[in-house]
């Protein structure tokens with residue numbers, strides 16, 4: 001199994017870097033949040049509203065495990081910002097090339113503001129900062145940290161490819 005797991009806080013660029021990375025490697029791309037939404041038939045915010053955060057976390061763990069078990073081909077998986085919050089998920093980092101996409105918290109906040117995605121755990125800058133600080137040690141367990149501030153999505157994808165020594169799959173004719 002050749003799998004890259006992209007981890008990091010909200011606004012880290014996990015989805016956009018993941019898409020760019022998968023495209024250049026010709027690997028399959030999974031966005032964990034989108035997979036959870038597809039299975040639930042509603043969006044993340046709705047799951048939080050209707051069932052609460054613990055149920056969202058349960059689904060997140062279940063979905064991630066299934067993707068990892070089913071993936072026979074090379075894949076890039078973008079995790080949600082809280083996917084490592086459950087201690088049992090930390091062990092999953094060892095199964096793949098785990099990459100922490102890092103940026104200053106003000107930059108993460110600004111990037112989230114630019115997008116209309118509703119994020120139930122993003123309230124105000126103070127709360128956002130505290131949550132980030134509490135999660136940082138977990139992200140830091142990834143095998144590699146890539147600073148993303150001031151870099152384009154392509155530059156970050158390029159750096160991950162180079163530093164992890166990833167080789168693309170041949171394109172189908």
Ligand code: S3P
Pocket residue numbers: 008009010011014033044079080081082083118119120121
């Ligand atoms: C969350 C981050 C979100 C999403 C959910 C919870 C978190 O994903 O999974 O809203 O706990 O930080 P992104 O990191 O892609 O925004």
